[in-house]
Amino acid sequence: MAVGTVLITGGTGYIGSFTSLALLEHGYEVIIVDSLYNSSEVALDRIERISGKRPIFHKVDLTDVEGLDKVFAAHPNIDSVIHFAALKAVGESAEIPLEYYRVNVGGTISLLSSMKKYDVSNIVFSSSATVYGDATRFENMIPIPEHCPIGPTNTYGRTKAIVENIIEDFISAQRQNLKKANKPFEQWNGANLRYFNPCGSHPSGIMGEDPQGVPYNLLPLLGKVATGDRPKLLVFGDDYPSRDGTAIRDYIHVIDLARGHLVALNYLREHKPGVKAWNLGSGRGSTVFEIINAFSKVVGRDLPYEVVPRRQGDVLDLTANPTLANKELQWKTELTMEKACEDLWRWVSNNPKGYRQEPPPELLAGVKGKTS
Amino acid sequence: MAVGTVLITGGTGYIGSFTSLALLEHGYEVIIVDSLYNSSEVALDRIERISGKRPIFHKVDLTDVEGLDKVFAAHPNIDSVIHFAALKAVGESAEIPLEYYRVNVGGTISLLSSMKKYDVSNIVFSSSATVYGDATRFENMIPIPEHCPIGPTNTYGRTKAIVENIIEDFISAQRQNLKKANKPFEQWNGANLRYFNPCGSHPSGIMGEDPQGVPYNLLPLLGKVATGDRPKLLVFGDDYPSRDGTAIRDYIHVIDLARGHLVALNYLREHKPGVKAWNLGSGRGSTVFEIINAFSKVVGRDLPYEVVPRRQGDVLDLTANPTLANKELQWKTELTMEKACEDLWRWVSNNPKGYRQEPPPELLAGVKGKTS
Numbered sequence: 116m117a118v119g120t121v122l123i124t125g126g127t128g129y130i131g132s133f134t135s136l137a138l139l140e141h142g143y144e145v146i147i148v149d150s151l152y153n154s155s156e157v158a159l160d161r162i163e164r165i166s167g168k169r170p171i172f173h174k175v176d177l178t179d180v181e182g183l184d185k186v187f188a189a190h191p192n193i194d195s196v197i198h199f200a201a202l203k204a205v206g207e208s209a210e211i212p213l214e215y216y217r218v219n220v221g222g223t224i225s226l227l228s229s230m231k232k233y234d235v236s237n238i239v240f241s242s243s244a245t246v247y248g249d250a251t252r253f254e255n256m257i258p259i260p261e262h263c264p265i266g267p268t269n270t271y272g273r274t275k276a277i278v279e280n281i282i283e284d285f286i287s288a289q290r291q292n293l294k295k296a297n298k299p300f301e302q303w304n305g306a307n308l309r310y311f312n313p314c315g316s317h318p319s320g321i322m323g324e325d326p327q328g329v330p331y332n333l334l335p336l337l338g339k340v341a342t343g344d345r346p347k348l349l350v351f352g353d354d355y356p357s358r359d360g361t362a363i364r365d366y367i368h369v370i371d372l373a374r375g376h377l378v379a380l381n382y383l384r385e386h387k388p389g390v391k392a393w394n395l396g397s398g399r400g401s402t403v404f405e406i407i408n409a410f411s412k413v414v415g416r417d418l419p420y421e422v423v424p425r426r427q428g429d430v431l432d433l434t435a436n437p438t439l440a441n442k443e444l445q446w447k448t449e450l451t452m453e454k455a456c457e458d459l460w461r462w463v464s465n466n467p468k469g470y471r472q473e474p475p476p477e478l479l480a481g482v483k484g485k486t487s
Numbered sequence: 488m489a490v491g492t493v494l495i496t497g498g499t500g501y502i503g504s505f506t507s508l509a510l511l512e513h514g515y516e517v518i519i520v521d522s523l524y525n526s527s528e529v530a531l532d533r534i535e536r537i538s539g540k541r542p543i544f545h546k547v548d549l550t551d552v553e554g555l556d557k558v559f560a561a562h563p564n565i566d567s568v569i570h571f572a573a574l575k576a577v578g579e580s581a582e583i584p585l586e587y588y589r590v591n592v593g594g595t596i597s598l599l600s601s602m603k604k605y606d607v608s609n610i611v612f613s614s615s616a617t618v619y620g621d622a623t624r625f626e627n628m629i630p631i632p633e634h635c636p637i638g639p640t641n642t643y644g645r646t647k648a649i650v651e652n653i654i655e656d657f658i659s660a661q662r663q664n665l666k667k668a669n670k671p672f673e674q675w676n677g678a679n680l681r682y683f684n685p686c687g688s689h690p691s692g693i694m695g696e697d698p699q700g701v702p703y704n705l706l707p708l709l710g711k712v713a714t715g716d717r718p719k720l721l722v723f724g725d726d727y728p729s730r731d732g733t734a735i736r737d738y739i740h741v742i743d744l745a746r747g748h749l750v751a752l753n754y755l756r757e758h759k760p761g762v763k764a765w766n767l768g769s770g771r772g773s774t775v776f777e778i779i780n781a782f783s784k785v786v787g788r789d790l791p792y793e794v795v796p797r798r799q800g801d802v803l804d805l806t807a808n809p810t811l812a813n814k815e816l817q818w819k820t821e822l823t824m825e826k827a828c829e830d831l832w833r834w835v836s837n838n839p840k841g842y843r844q845e846p847p848p849e850l851l852a853g854v855k856g857k858t859s
Contacts, residue, residue, distance in 0.1 A: 210664060212656035213603065217596050220649075224588050231585065270656045277592075277649050284584035284642045292582060 117144035119384065120192040122235070124177055124226065125199030126170060127154040129324040130241065130313055133373035134197060135170050136162045136322070141377055145170040146190050148183065149200065152176075153327050157470035161322040165482050177222035180229070187233035195237035195384070196230060197376055198223065201274070204331055205245070205428070208270035219274035220281070227285050236289070236302040237383045239376055242279055244311045244365075244396065245272035249430040258365075258400070258436035261309070261392050268428050279307045283390045290389065304383040304390070311365035311396035311435045313372050315455030316462035319482040323462035324369075325469035333406055334366070334455070338463035341414045348418065350403050352425035361403035363432040365396040368450035368458070378444045396435020397448040410456045489516035491756065492564040494607070496549055496598065497571030498542060499526040501696040502613065502685055504534060505745035506569060508694070511538040513749055518562050520555065521572065522548040525699050529842035533694040537854050549594035552601070559605035567609035567756070568602060569748055570595065573646070576703055577617070577800070580642035591646035592653070599657050608661070608674040609755045611748055614651055616683045616737075616768065617644035621802040630737075630772070630808035633681070633764050640800050651679045655762045662761065676755040676762070683737035683768035683807045685744050687827030688834035691854040695834035696741075697841035705778055706738070706827070710835035713786045720790060722775050724797030733775035735804040737768040740822035740830070750816045768807020769820040782828045 121138055125131040126147030131154075135145045139162065147159070147170045156172065163169040171190070175182040177200045187193060201219045202208065208215045223240075230238065248266035250256040256263045267273045286305045293300035314334040316323030330336050339345040353360035375395040382388070401409075411418045440446045466474050473479070493510055497503040498519030503526075507517045511534065519531070519542045528544065535541040543562070547554040549572045559565060573591045574580065580587045595612075602610065620638035622628040628635045639645045658677045665672035686706040688695030702708050711717040725732035747767040754760070773781075783790045812818045838846050845851070 209656075210660055212653070212660050213596060213600055216592075216653050216656075217600070220588075221593050221596060224585060224593060228585055228589070273652055273656070277652075280645055280649075281584070281588050284581075284588075284645070288582055288584050 118142040119194050120144040120146065120190065121380065122146045122148065122186070122190070122193045122196045123170070123199065124148050124196065125154070125201065125241070127151065127156060127158040127172075128199055130310075130369060130372060131199040132158040132162060132322065133317070133369045134199070134376045136166055137373040137377045139166040139168045139170065144192065146186070146193060147172045148175040148177070148186055150174065150176040155325060155470040158322070164479065165317065165319060165322065177226055178218060180225045183225055183229045184232065187229050187235065193233070193235050195239070195380055196226065196235060197239045197241075197380065198226060199241040201241065203271065205269050205271045206331065208274070212270040215270050215274050220277050223278045223281060227281065231289070237304050237380065238282060239306045239308060239380050239383070240278060240282055242307045242309045242392070243272065243275045244309050244394070244433050244435065245269070246276040246279065246309060247433070248272065250433070251431050257432050258398055258434040259394065260436040261394055261439055268430075279392065282307060286390045301387040304387055306379040306383055307390065307392040308375060308379055309392060309394050310372060311367050311394070311433060313369050314366050314452070314459065315368040315370065315450065316458040317370070318458050318461070320461035320465045320478045321474045321482060323459065323466065333364070333403065334410065334459055337407065337410045337418060338459055340418050341410070341460065342463055342467050346419065348407065348420040350420050350422045351429060353422045354425070355431045357402055357431065359402050359404045362429060363400040363402055363434060365398065365400055365434040366406070366452040366455060367395060367397050367448055368455045371448040371450050375440065375444070375446055378446045382444055393440040393444065394435040394437050395440060396437050397452070398435055398437045399452070400432060400434035401452055406452070409453050410460070413456045413460045490514040491566050492516040492518065492562065493752065494518045494520065494558070494562070494565045494568045495542070495571065496520050496568065497526070497573065497613070499523065499528060499530040499544075500571055502741060502744060503571040504530040504694065505689070505741045506571070506748045507542050508534045508538055509745040509749045511540045511542065516564065517542040518558070518565060519544045520547040520549070520558055522546065524548075527697060527842040530694070536851065537689065537691060537694065549598055550590060552597045555597055555601045556604065559601050559607065565605070565607050567611070567752055568598065568607060569611040569613075569752065570598060571613045573613065575643065577641050577643045578703065580646070584642040587642050587646050592649050595650045595653060599653065603661070609676050609752065610654060611678045611680060611752050611755070612650060612654055614679045614681045614764070615644065615647045616681050616766070616805050616807065617641070618648040618651065618681060619805070620644065622805070623803050629804050630770055630806040631766065632808040633766055633811055651764065654679060658762045673759040676759055678751040678755055679762065679764040680747060680751055681764060681766050682744060683739050683766070683805060685741050686738050686824070686831065687740040687742065687822065688830045689742070690830050690833070692833035692837045692850045693846045693854060695831065695838065705736070705775065706782065706831055709779065709782045709790060710831055712790050713782070713832065714835055714839050718791065720779065720792040722792050722794045723801060725794045726797070727803045729774055729803065731774050731776045734801060735772040735774050735806060737770065737772055737806040738778070738824040738827060739767060739769050739820055740827045743820040743822050747812065747816070747818055750818045754816055765812040765816065766807040766809050767812060768809050769824070770807055770809045771824070772804060772806035773824055778824070781825050782832070785828045785832045
């Protein structure tokens with residue numbers, strides 16, 4: 116008997132697949148919907164290989180209202196949703212903003228409408244620390260607490276902030292309307308999880324981030340430099356007022372992050388708090404140079420980089436204050452940035468083509484049906 | 488030869504119909520799309536009666552992507568859009584927020600996608616002073632200037648603020664993308680018009696606001712009290728720190744407001760400024776009691792009211808600082824709140840069933856083909 120049944124949108128993507136794995140490992144039944152626009156069905160095989168359980172999968176785009184309704188209709192056991200499906204490239208969001216609003220905002224409106232229709236009342240949303248924008252514009256807001264004012268500086272971040280608002284308004288209306296009708300209302304709950312910089316891979320080396328095209332985050336880019344796919348890393352600015360001049364980010368291992376979703380969902384189901392926002396970060400900031408050093412150490416040689424001017428919209432420091440999640444969810448990161456570098460290197464060095472090739476047999480053999 | 492061809496979404500509604508009239512009177516060709524969800528086709532007859540010109544009309548819901556595309560395809564002359572179509576009841580927006588997000592935000596995303604597809608490059612958007620929320624939370628922000636931080640306190644206001652953002656991001660992307668491709672980009676422009684409290688009717692007495700169901704704004708409600716359709720007016724709070732204890736709003740005659748759309752559109756076409764936000768208000772605040780007195784004077788007798796507690800979410804003062812529109816658009820209100828009361832009374836006393844009955848023949852006779 117499953118603990119519960121969870122629909123995971125975008126469940127074959129990077130964080131979605133690790134969260135699907137964590138939920139399966141903790142007794143949940145998992146149903147994935149994904150358009151496969153930027154991910155691979157092979158993730159399902161790896162989840163099964165590691166957990167011994169295979170998520171149910173439907174290839175559906177979130178903006179396809181009828182397709183989504185069919186999934187809810189086919190699985191009346193679904194009691195909760197974890198919502199990852201979204202476009203996620205900051206740079207691209209400035210070029211094709213309507214697509215970002217259509218998919219990220221429009222897709223969520225469709226999803227919530229289906230949830231309302233099928234009476235599925237818990238949602239955990241994949242938000243982002245990007246919603247804070249530049250927290251250094253305030254005094255005493257680094258590391259960033261949840262009460263830091265929202266102020267995203269790019270379209271991607273705006274779509275995340277808007278979806279947080281929509282979820283708040285939706286859950287609040289569901290509760291108010293049921294309350295007025297003297298019906299139970301406390302089953303309607305939501306969590307907006309603001310991630311800092313997810314990184315790392317499964318320690319087995321058979322599951323990790325598999326970006327289509329050029330990656331746009333520091334560690335995957337460093338991975339490409341280490342495998343020789345890219346000649347060098349570009350460092351955007353070494354004139355920030357930080358300890359070594361480069362920008363500070365809070366790197367969080369994807370396995371810690373996936374566990375964050377699990378505990379947030381459990382919290383909603385147990386405490387029925389309405390809508391909550393939680394930061395998921397380590398509370399420890401690393402500079403770009405520190406990441407280059409840590410990853411170079413794992414790879415065993417210096418990786419080439421070039422300092423170029425700052426990039427517009429980048430901010431000095433995005434480090435989480437994770438106290439609220441520590442306290443309320445009894446969650447904190449357990450894996451270090453250095454461990455994430457090790458795991459990432461095991462993944463990229465053994466799977467240079469990502470999910471488009473089989474990993475070495477000895478790695479596969481090591482994980483059959485084992486939990487992480 | 489028309490000055491230009493403008494698609495007006497929601498053009499049979501209250502402000503939409505007066506703006507359609509103003510554009511026709513100033514040489515524009517007008518094409519209206521409206522779902523008629525909360526308005527009447529009779530408005531088209533009245534526009535024609537007054538201006539001597541009839542707008543082209545298509546019954547299309549903005550969320551119907553294909554239907555909207557067909558309208559653009561059928562009228563390749565369209566060069567600009569004025570976008571009114573939206574749900575607009577603050578109270579209702581708390582009860583059915585997803586509908587508000589779907590129609591107001593989703594509808595706009597569809598509209599902008601069609602504009603992009605058909606290369607229609609100017610948009611004037613019907614925003615609202617509601618986007619400011621409670622400006623009294625800041626020092627020196629009453630009367631409210633455009634640079635007052637945005638902070639809506641209800642779902643309706645949030646949909647308006649979100650659409651403003653989407654328009655900014657969309658126009659900015661269009662300009663950037665064309666600029667990078669060395670193509671002309673300055674034709675892409677937008678105006679977010681933040682209205683204060685629109686009121687009044689056409690001075691002829693044959694065209695006015697025709698709300699379906701119970702109206703939710705002060706002056707239409709007073710109209711219903713004056714015609715005996717409602718027993719008394721509820722005044723929400725007389726303990727505000729204002730000159731008589733009631734809340735202060737900036738009432739703007741719908742004819743001034745319609746002209747504001749005309750001049751904003753002309754400004755976009757002439758100055759090609761990118762995206763601008765302008766307050767459309769008089770700069771003069773009136774309290775609820777002042778409005779009751781002004782309208783009672785017009786009606787010729789005291790209108791009954793009852794003071795009840797403040798309503799959640801209401802703010803003390805929403806008065807515009809209209810300096811920017813005065814300066815840049817050479818626009819200011821010309822009609823007083825007292826004039827709006829007179830015109831409103833002429834409308835409601837002669838048309839107790841709104842557009843569901845013919846006005847007295849002498850009123851109709853007085854306006855045939857005349858400009859206001």
